[in-house]
Amino acid sequence: MKKLFAILLALVMLAGFAACGAKQTPAEETTAAPADVTTEAPVETPANMVIRLSTTTSVNDSGLLPYLLPTFEAKTGYKVEVQSAGTGAAIQKAIDGNADVILVHAKASEEEFIADGYGVERLPFMYNYFVIVGPKDDPAGVKDSADAATAFGKIRESESKFISRGDESGTHKAELKIWGDEKPDPAEDAWYISAGQGMGACLTMASEQQAYCLTDKATFLSMKDTLDLDIVLAEGDDMKNTYSLIAVNPEKIDGINVVGAQAFIDWMLSDEASEMIAKYGEAQYGAALFYLLEK
Amino acid sequence: MLFPPDKELLQIIGVTLRMSFFSTVISCLIGLPLGALIGSKSFRGKAFLKKLIHTLMGLPPVVAGLIVYMLFTHYGPFGRLQMLFTVRVMVVAQVLLITPVVIGLSSSFIESASKPVIETARGLGFSGVRTAALCIREGRSSLFSVVLNAFGRSIAEVGAVSIVGGNIQWKTRVMTTAIMLETNKGKFSFALALGIILLLIAFAVNALASFIVKEHADG
Numbered sequence: 001m002k003k004l005f006a007i008l009l010a011l012v013m014l015a016g017f018a019a020c021g022a023k024q025t026p027a028e029e030t031t032a033a034p035a036d037v038t039t040e041a042p043v044e045t046p047a048n049m050v051i052r053l054s055t056t057t058s059v060n061d062s063g064l065l066p067y068l069l070p071t072f073e074a075k076t077g078y079k080v081e082v083q084s085a086g087t088g089a090a091i092q093k094a095i096d097g098n099a100d101v102i103l104v105h106a107k108a109s110e111e112e113f114i115a116d117g118y119g120v121e122r123l124p125f126m127y128n129y130f131v132i133v134g135p136k137d138d139p140a141g142v143k144d145s146a147d148a149a150t151a152f153g154k155i156r157e158s159e160s161k162f163i164s165r166g167d168e169s170g171t172h173k174a175e176l177k178i179w180g181d182e183k184p185d186p187a188e189d190a191w192y193i194s195a196g197q198g199m200g201a202c203l204t205m206a207s208e209q210q211a212y213c214l215t216d217k218a219t220f221l222s223m224k225d226t227l228d229l230d231i232v233l234a235e236g237d238d239m240k241n242t243y244s245l246i247a248v249n250p251e252k253i254d255g256i257n258v259v260g261a262q263a264f265i266d267w268m269l270s271d272e273a274s275e276m277i278a279k280y281g282e283a284q285y286g287a288a289l290f291y292l293l294e295k
Numbered sequence: 296m297l298f299p300p301d302k303e304l305l306q307i308i309g310v311t312l313r314m315s316f317f318s319t320v321i322s323c324l325i326g327l328p329l330g331a332l333i334g335s336k337s338f339r340g341k342a343f344l345k346k347l348i349h350t351l352m353g354l355p356p357v358v359a360g361l362i363v364y365m366l367f368t369h370y371g372p373f374g375r376l377q378m379l380f381t382v383r384v385m386v387v388a389q390v391l392l393i394t395p396v397v398i399g400l401s402s403s404f405i406e407s408a409s410k411p412v413i414e415t416a417r418g419l420g421f422s423g424v425r426t427a428a429l430c431i432r433e434g435r436s437s438l439f440s441v442v443l444n445a446f447g448r449s450i451a452e453v454g455a456v457s458i459v460g461g462n463i464q465w466k467t468r469v470m471t472t473a474i475m476l477e478t479n480k481g482k483f484s485f486a487l488a489l490g491i492i493l494l495l496i497a498f499a500v501n502a503l504a505s506f507i508v509k510e511h512a513d514g
Contacts, residue, residue, distance in 0.1 A: 085479055092481020166464055168480045186464045187303075194464035196476040197457070205461055208369050208379055228369075 051080045051260040054091075054099035056170055057198055059243065060084035062218030062289060064280055071276065072267050078260055086169030086198070094118060094246075097253045101261040103268075105243045106170040118253065119246040125269055126277055126290045127242040130174055132233040133203070133220055134160075134212035147236035148178045148214070156184065159191040161211035163202050166194030170241075175214045178238055203227055216241060218281070218289040242293070245269075303465070308496065311469040314382055314456070315449040318389035322449075323442050325390070326397025330441075331427035333398065334405030335413050345402070351395035360455030363388040367459065380461040385469075388455040393445045400441045405430045408437065439508050443501060450497055470496070 059065055060082055069080050083093060087106040094102050095118050102119070104110060113119045132142060132151055140160040142151035155162050165172035166186070176183060184192035193211065195202050199219045206213040207227040220231065233239075245265050250256040267273055274292050281289035300308075333344065365371055367379045367387075378384040409430045416426040431438060453471035460467035462476060470493045477486035 085481075089479050089481035092483070095481075096483070167476055193466075196462040196464060196468065196472070198479075201461070205380065 048257045048260060049078050051078050051101065051257055051264050052083070052099045053080050053101055053103060053264070054083050054085075054093045055103040056087050056090055056105060057084045057200075058105070058171070058216040058219055059103060061200065062216070062222055064218070064277070064290065067280055068268075068273060068276055071272070072264065076263055076267070078263060080264065086165075086167050086171075087173070088168035094248050094253075097255060099248060100257040101245065101247050101264055103243060103245050104170060105241055106173045107242065107244075109170075109173070110244055110246060113246065117251075118249055120249050122244050122246050123265065123269065124242050124244045124293055126292050127240055128217055128290050129235045130171065130214055130239040130241050131217050131220060131231045131235075132212060132214055132239075133206065133227075133229045134232045135210040136228070136230045138230075138232050140212065142212070142232050145233055145236070147238045148233065149180065149236075149238055151233045151236070152178055155212050156182070159189075161191050161193060161206075161209050163206045163209070163211045163213045164192060164194045165199065165202055166196045167198070169199075171199060171214060171216060174239075174241065178214070203229070221281070221285045221289065243290075304492075306465060307468050307470060307473050308492075310382060310467065311450060311471075311493075312496070312500075314385050314389065314469060315446055317386045318393060318449040319442060319446040321386065322390045322393040322397050322445055326394045326445075327401050327431060327438060327441070328427060330398040330401030331405050331430045332423060334402035335409065335416075335426045335430050336423050345399075348395050348399045348402070352399045354392060354395065356392055356452050356454035357458065359392045360388050360458030363391060363455070363459050379459065380463055380467055382460070382467055385456045385460040385467060388459045389449050389452065392452065392455060393448050396448060397441055397445050400444060401438055404437055404441065405434060409434055436508065439504070443504060446500065446504075447497060450493070450500075 053065075055065065061084065065080075065082055069082070073079060083099065084090070085093070087104045087109060090099075090102055090104050091106075091109055091113050093099050094113070095116075102113075110119070110122050114122055130148070132148060134140070134142065140151075140155045140158040142154050145151035145154065162184070164175060164186070186192055186194040193205070193209070195205055197205070199215055200223060202213055203215060203220060203223055204227070205211070207229050210228070212232070213229075217231075217234070220227075220229075245268055247258075247261040247265060248256050250258045277290050278288060278292055281287060333341065333348075363384060364379070367373045367376065367384050369379070378387075405427075412430055412433045413426060416429050421429065451471065453475055456467075456469055457472045457475065460469070460472065462468050462472040468476075470489060474486045474489045474493070477483075477489060
């Protein structure tokens with residue numbers, strides 16, 4: 001019995017290491033033989049009516065995609081399969097060949113994605129603002145700060161509790177950028193809590209512990225009723241949050257629904273979608289959640 | 296982070312072992328005597344009680360996590376203990392999850408395997424509690440697998456501990472929630488490596504425990 005278990009364990013480990021080692025090969029193969037891919041890829045895909053969209057939680061959980069997609073699907077007949085995760089994971093899924101198009105919000109990672117050849121073109125199309133939320137009595141006094149960096153400075157000085165996403169999502173990367181060179185160290189600074197969870201879980205934790213948190217406005221507003229928190233700082237210059245669409249490069253990754261991805265991008269950038277996006281949130285929250293970038 | 300293991304990984308492994316150890320010990324302290332008692336006695340409502348326990352054995356971890364979360368939330372009945380997002384409350388959730396498993400497995404085992412023991416005890420006129428204690432003593436090597444099963448559940452569980460523990464770095468992050476996090480980050484191969492470490496730890500604990508029991512039995 002013990003022997004059997006040992007053998008099984010060894011097999012699992014072998015499989016694991018094989019998987020780790022194999023990670024590099026698909027990319028190499030496709031770069032080595034781009035000719036094959038380009039000759040096979042075009043047309044002959046009208047049958048593929050499924051578009052795999054890898055995106056971040058903030059556009060899906062805020063209700064934006066569930067609000068937009070039925071119109072697109074009714075109009076074109078495509079079916080959009082949405083996978084939502086933090087920006088880091090959303091991009092990794094595309095690199096692993098599990099998505100046709102991505103909708104994310106982390107400029108540096110997006111540029112790296114394109115530089116590595118995985119993405120075709122970065123198309124920034126809408127934005128909103130990160131907000132700092134915190135206890136209603138605002139113990140650190142961040143309310144009248146000029147921007148997020150100043151507010152973070154006050155939080156650090158007063159050692160008020162701060163919940164960080166800590167999951168390499170777009171929001172986490174934006175937060176790290178605001179801290180700049182003086183990033184708190186979760187191991188040393190007891191007031192800085194690196195939660196490693198999604199936006200919703202972090203906001204709930206911030207409410208429980210009466211801590212500050214950097215969040216996208218949409219998620220906060222959609223959860224506001226369950227949270228004992230207020231927006232303490234909104235719309236500083238360093239709090240802009242830009243969302244981009246990127247089609248996955250079919251020359252780098254095979255099996256991409258090129259036609260579908262392009263149809264989705266075209267529609268998302270169309271006047272029809274723009275009007276819908278600009279209106280989204282007004283009825284429910286009294287203010288738009290996303291703004292369109294000037295074309 | 297992996298080779299050589301850095302401070303953070305060691306800390307995560309430490310929290311994991313601490314949580315699993317206490318969850319296992321507490322749920323066995325509650326579950327084994329109850330399981331032995333239920334298994335060795337016949338009483339009215341036993342069939343119903345067994346159905347109830349078997350249902351609780353299938354309690355989804357996220358539900359257990361949710362219940363414990365609601366109990367310990369700031370405005371919950373135990374909110375003033377300020378235990379939410381600590382290792383202690385993770386143990387509470389685990390005990391809620393594992394105790395029914397320990398009761399269920401140990402009572403079935405004792406019911407089926409300890410018939411001669413129970414009959415002997417009856418013949419000697421032992422009380423119910425004494426009979427149960429004797430069953431545990433006689434069946435200890437087999438009940439040991441129940442304990443290991445409890446440990447295995449505890450170390451592998453992710454849903455409940457991430458809800459009540461919060462997966463806080465340097466505090467409540469355990470191997471499973473670290474694997475979830477790395478998966479969410481898109482670092483799949485690193486997450487898999489952590490999974491292999493988790494398996495190795497489980498294997499080491501099992502081997503160590505079997506060794507101790509064997510020594511004990513021989514001596």
